[in-house]
Amino acid sequence: MGEAISQSEAMPGALRHRLSRALENPTLLGFLFVAPAELILLIFLAYPFVLGLWLGFTDTVVGREGSFVGLENYKELLEDSAFWLTVFNTFLYTVVAVILKAVLGIGLAVVLNRDFKAKGLVRAIVLLPWIVPTALSAICFWWLYDSTFSGISWVLMRLGLIDGMINFLGDPWNARFSLIAANVWRGIPFFTIGLLAGLQTISPELYEAADLDGASFWSKFRKITLPLITPLLAVVTAFSTIWTFADFQLIWIITKGGPAGATHVFGTLSFQRAMSGGHFGEGAAISNFMLPILVVCVLISFKYLRRED
Amino acid sequence: MVGERAISKALKFYVPLGLYLLFLLFPFYWMVNTVFKSDKEMYNLELNPFYIHSPTLENIVHLFTRTIFLKWMANTFFVAILSTLMALGASLLAAYAIQRLRFRTSQPTGVAIFLSYLIPQTILFIPLAHVIFQLKLWDSLWALVLTYPTFLVPFCTWLLMGYFKSIPKEMEECAMIDGASRVRIFRSIILPLCLPGILSAGIFCFTLSWNEYIYALAFISDTSSKTVPIGLVTELVRGDVYHWGPLMAGALCASVPVALVYSFFVEHYVAGMTGALKE
Numbered sequence: 084m085g086e087a088i089s090q091s092e093a094m095p096g097a098l099r100h101r102l103s104r105a106l107e108n109p110t111l112l113g114f115l116f117v118a119p120a121e122l123i124l125l126i127f128l129a130y131p132f133v134l135g136l137w138l139g140f141t142d143t144v145v146g147r148e149g150s151f152v153g154l155e156n157y158k159e160l161l162e163d164s165a166f167w168l169t170v171f172n173t174f175l176y177t178v179v180a181v182i183l184k185a186v187l188g189i190g191l192a193v194v195l196n197r198d199f200k201a202k203g204l205v206r207a208i209v210l211l212p213w214i215v216p217t218a219l220s221a222i223c224f225w226w227l228y229d230s231t232f233s234g235i236s237w238v239l240m241r242l243g244l245i246d247g248m249i250n251f252l253g254d255p256w257n258a259r260f261s262l263i264a265a266n267v268w269r270g271i272p273f274f275t276i277g278l279l280a281g282l283q284t285i286s287p288e289l290y291e292a293a294d295l296d297g298a299s300f301w302s303k304f305r306k307i308t309l310p311l312i313t314p315l316l317a318v319v320t321a322f323s324t325i326w327t328f329a330d331f332q333l334i335w336i337i338t339k340g341g342p343a344g345a346t347h348v349f350g351t352l353s354f355q356r357a358m359s360g361g362h363f364g365e366g367a368a369i370s371n372f373m374l375p376i377l378v379v380c381v382l383i384s385f386k387y388l389r390r391e392d
Numbered sequence: 393m394v395g396e397r398a399i400s401k402a403l404k405f406y407v408p409l410g411l412y413l414l415f416l417l418f419p420f421y422w423m424v425n426t427v428f429k430s431d432k433e434m435y436n437l438e439l440n441p442f443y444i445h446s447p448t449l450e451n452i453v454h455l456f457t458r459t460i461f462l463k464w465m466a467n468t469f470f471v472a473i474l475s476t477l478m479a480l481g482a483s484l485l486a487a488y489a490i491q492r493l494r495f496r497t498s499q500p501t502g503v504a505i506f507l508s509y510l511i512p513q514t515i516l517f518i519p520l521a522h523v524i525f526q527l528k529l530w531d532s533l534w535a536l537v538l539t540y541p542t543f544l545v546p547f548c549t550w551l552l553m554g555y556f557k558s559i560p561k562e563m564e565e566c567a568m569i570d571g572a573s574r575v576r577i578f579r580s581i582i583l584p585l586c587l588p589g590i591l592s593a594g595i596f597c598f599t600l601s602w603n604e605y606i607y608a609l610a611f612i613s614d615t616s617s618k619t620v621p622i623g624l625v626t627e628l629v630r631g632d633v634y635h636w637g638p639l640m641a642g643a644l645c646a647s648v649p650v651a652l653v654y655s656f657f658v659e660h661y662v663a664g665m666t667g668a669l670k671e
Contacts, residue, residue, distance in 0.1 A: 106573060106574060107574055112493055112495075113495030114495065115485075116493065117489045119485060127542045131514070131520045134519035140516065140520055191408075194408050194412070195403075197405070207654075208413060209416060210662070214651065214654045218621030219620075226423075241537040268415065273665075276662060276665055277666060279666075327528065331513075354517070356575070358517075363518055366518045
């Protein structure tokens with residue numbers, strides 16, 4: 084900033100005057116201020132986004148420009164059983180994980196929504212799974228799900244609940260639910276902290292009035308808490324749905340989509356086909372299948388998030 | 393009566409809270425517990441895995457001497473700091489312009505920036521890899537520095553717009569009557585008042601860049617240019633050989649910078665998170 088001033092001081096008076104007059108024009112200044120952000124987003128977001136749509140219609144492989152093949156990629160995918168397994172996995176993963184995160188997240192928010200000692204500390208601990216880089220906590224879960232040395236199996240065996248070690252990642256359904264558990268672990272804090280802010284704005288008088296009427300804990304929750312946090316809950320859920328649906332790193336690190344494709348989701352399958360296999364066109368087509376769901380989530384979050392002016 | 397109330401409080405509060413904390417902290421305990429164990433102890437099924445019988449630093453030594461962990465850390469810092477600065481600069485200007493200058497297209501611009509926040513990296517990495525390839529940035533950390541702002545700018549702009557909105561317009565109008573220019577108002581009035589917001593946004597950017605995985609995995613294959621999460625998983629797992637001890641040590645050490653930033657600014661972090669959702 085200092086440099087800019089000394090430069091403008093060095094300019095001839097007339098030019099300087101015209102420049103500073105121009106900067107008072109909100110449209111011009113607005114355009115200048117928005118330009119850096121728009122440039123970044125245009126080159127590295129909007130252009131790739133459109134390019135991705137186009138790549139889905141081509142047979143591009145890594146390092147070579149492809150040619151237009153129409154709906155070929157999409158047709159092949161629809162006949163590919165690995166793709167349909169991926170569709171199933173993605174929906175299972177998203178629906179089960181988001182519901183569990185919402186229920187457990189609201190639960191923890193309700194528990195935390197009161198005054199107690201060490202509230203700040205507890206809140207900081209609750210956010211930890213969200214803060215720690217997902218790739219690193221994924222490594223930790225990977226080891227926790229080891230087929231021979233898992234601490235979970237050890238505890239369950241000691242309690243006499245199971246006879247042998249659990250094959251967490253080698254069995255399709257075990258692997259799916261192991262990944263969902265890891266995702267839920269990571270996502271609870273977002274729901275809890277996001278909703279806690281909403282809970283704190285609810286007037287205590289509402290609960291006091293309900294207490295006078297002898298309302299139970301559940302009916303207070305259903306009739307007061309839930310309706311009042313619904314808009315916020317809708318936004319938090321929409322965000323979480325997008326992130327879960329488009330998840331990649333947790334699954335890529337822990338199972339790489341295995342065993343035998345049983346845990347592939349759109350993100351991991353497209354990465355495998357495009358980056359490991361070199362088929363950019365096919366990978367892009369897989370990614371593009373995510374778009375309809377995304378549009379729905381975007382519309383929901385947009386409806387509730389739009390700023391009123 | 394008193395006893396009954398205490399029991400009810402315990403059931404409604406301490407028991408669920410305890411169970412939640414156990415669930416949320418258990419993986420961390422497992423990680424720390426593994427870091428200080430020798431391979432021999434780790435793979436001995438006779439021993440209680442939750443207890444460290446003979447603590448050792450050999451995993452940490454392995455991490456620092458037999459991998460280029462420090463180089464990966466330096467790479468991650470480089471990318472995180474540069475992309476944070478870029479994103480903060482661009483977002484501050486954009487957020488102010490959209491919220492306060494009210495130029496003709498400010499409304500649609502704000503909407504477009506918000507929408508771009510909702511496009512996940514999973515959709516963009518393939519075409520972006522294509523772009524990075526064309527720009528000859530393959531295997532370069534600059535590929536990450538330039539692409540990370542795409543998910544930082546939308547979030548930051550959205551967050552900062554909320555802060556700008558909270559500053560009374562009268563302050564600007566008074567300064568304008570006193571003859572201050574728009575640029576000067578932005579610099580001497582708006583920026584200082586928004587410092588908490590800038591701090592929140594900066595912390596978010598730093599942690600988001602530090603955590604990024606898919607772009608770093610897709611655009612970088614050269615070992616010495618990797619970021620921490622990629623380096624750990626690709627270099628400490630060789631085929632069927634898993635170096636669990638050093639892996640856990642790496643995960644622990646790489647979490648430290650984020651945890652430090654977070655512990656100092658937890659209030660800003662929470663404020664940023666809830667602010668962005670509510671606005």
